[in-house]
Amino acid sequence: MSNLLTWKEVPKGAFLEKPGNAADYETGDWRSIKPVWIAENCIQCFRCWVYCPDAAIMTKDKKMIGIDYKHCKGCGICANECPAKPKALEMINESDSGDN
């Protein structure tokens, strides 16, 4: 669950002090299926990165390094578009992920 602000924490006068603060809001709990990255299959083509609606593919120094589960909504676009053979992204049911 994202942390909801209390009435005392909500900024006064509808003023937002931090541009892009939506990044602090976690949409990961929307997921019912989740992408799993299989690093050894990855060809580092960045297709998943360029197509993710939620900027939830993490990269560092020009390398795909994994998935930001705090924001990934589980749409499955990345796994669908991954051209690696065998695929480097696979969708699994959240309930099978052993996380909860």
Added chain:
Amino acid sequence: MANLKQLSQQEEFFTPGHRMCAGCVAPVVVRQVSMAAGDTPVVIANATGCLEVASTIFPYTAWRAPWIHNAFENASATLSGVETAYRALKKQGKIDKKVKFIAFGGDGGTYDIGFQSLSGAMERGHDIVYICYDNGAYMNTGIQRSSATPQFADTTTSPAGSVIPGKIQWRKDLTAIMAAHNVPYVAQVAPSHFNDLITKVQKAIAVDGPAFINAMAPCPRGWRYDTREGIEMTRLAVETCYWPLYEVEDGQWKLTYKPREKKPLTEWIKKQGRFRHLFTDENKELLEQFQQRVDEEWEKLLRRCGEM
């Protein structure tokens, strides 16, 4: 040619944590526009619609750039004003930074209700880039037909049934109408073809004067397809020639991508619930009519682009 690895090192002006539906393709368009803009300082205006509503739920904003929302019908007028103020400040020597201005609007906010303000901004020659994310209906209020909705699509205000077979009219060709404004740059894009999209947005930003870009942005709720196929959806729209990729630069029409083999229209529409009623025996004729019109429009475009 867009180098994705290079682009991944820039900060984007649109963050995760926005509340667009899972699999919505509009944020993919916005992200790719951001990749194209790179570190150019931009001011963004947003028409009312899913993108505006779901990116700025108080007390959050998904925008890292200066952003303004005014109303549904006047994103272009609003941005014209901002751009004019910038020019005035520049003339007075109060600002020396080079700033670019980008508007985003849905198809309802662009083809219909924002149409006259868009037309006016283009005619007056403001240095703005208007980007329509065309999801083919008024999605934010629950899938009402717009003038961008494809013929025969089932929407809540063009319900397919015994009275009508979905939307009756053919869609408005807004990209061509914008080209008729004789502005320096007009293009049609799809996020599946990200190289094409990024190159065109870079051209649009570089141009001194108005530019218009029409981007197909599928909506899994309104089109009724599996969320994982959002990008496949625009790829098929391009491959079937329903949504051709082209640009009009200083009046010159140019096809920027020609499918190797034109796919039958059914490959695109059979994946979408909004066209399901077309696959019955009694509607077979409509399906043929649909394909025929796509063929005609495609040939018209090929002629305009000097390809036949």
